[in-house]
Amino acid sequence: MARPLTARSAFDGETLAGTFKAPAGTTAVVLKLADGAKTATARATANADGTWTATLDPSALAGFHGPARWIAYATTPTGTEAFATGDIYFRSLISPYRAVVAAVEQAIQNYGNNPNKSISVGDLSITYKDYADLLSILAYWKQRVRADEAGMEAKTGGVQFLKVRF
Numbered sequence: 391m392a393r394p395l396t397a398r399s400a401f402d403g404e405t406l407a408g409t410f411k412a413p414a415g416t417t418a419v420v421l422k423l424a425d426g427a428k429t430a431t432a433r434a435t436a437n438a439d440g441t442w443t444a445t446l447d448p449s450a451l452a453g454f455h456g457p458a459r460w461i462a463y464a465t466t467p468t469g470t471e472a473f474a475t476g477d478i479y480f481r482s483l484i485s486p487y488r489a490v491v492a493a494v495e496q497a498i499q500n501y502g503n504n505p506n507k508s509i510s511v512g513d514l515s516i517t518y519k520d521y522a523d524l525l526s527i528l529a530y531w532k533q534r535v536r537a538d539e540a541g542m543e544a545k546t547g548g549v550q551f552l553k554v555r556f
């Protein structure tokens with residue numbers, strides 16, 4: 391099943407589709423999607439009820455990342471006009487936090503052999519005190535991966551607890 395163009399976000403590899411009510415006398419409908427660096431075009435097909443359906447398959451959407459804008463154009467006897475527009479955000483299907491989870495899992499496996507008690511992934515540096523810290527760090531980053539891949543925003547603000555050891 392295709393994700394509707396009216397959705398707020400889409401993942402890499404999904405098909406997007408939209409059904410539009412075009413102006414009277416429309417002979418063709420073209421859907422254009424652009425993100426500033428890349429564009430994709432799809433011709434819509436007429437439905438029996440007078441609407442038009444356009445579908446963009448994953449191969450046409452390859453390379454789209456971040457915000458994109460779509461516009462539906464109708465060809466009428468008087469010319470071409472835009473009659474529907476919208477925004478959509480393309481998200482990576484694989485969370486970038488998966489690399490952190492993999493590094494923490496590796497640190498758990500090699501717990502006894504890491505005298506520095508630290509993990510580095512790109513610009514991120516994590517220092518841990520003991521095995522229990524590693525397990526809680528792993529749980530935290532797994533939660534971030536699940537939230538990211540489910541399309542949820544990370545929570546900001548609110549109450550935060552800080553565990554201090556002396």
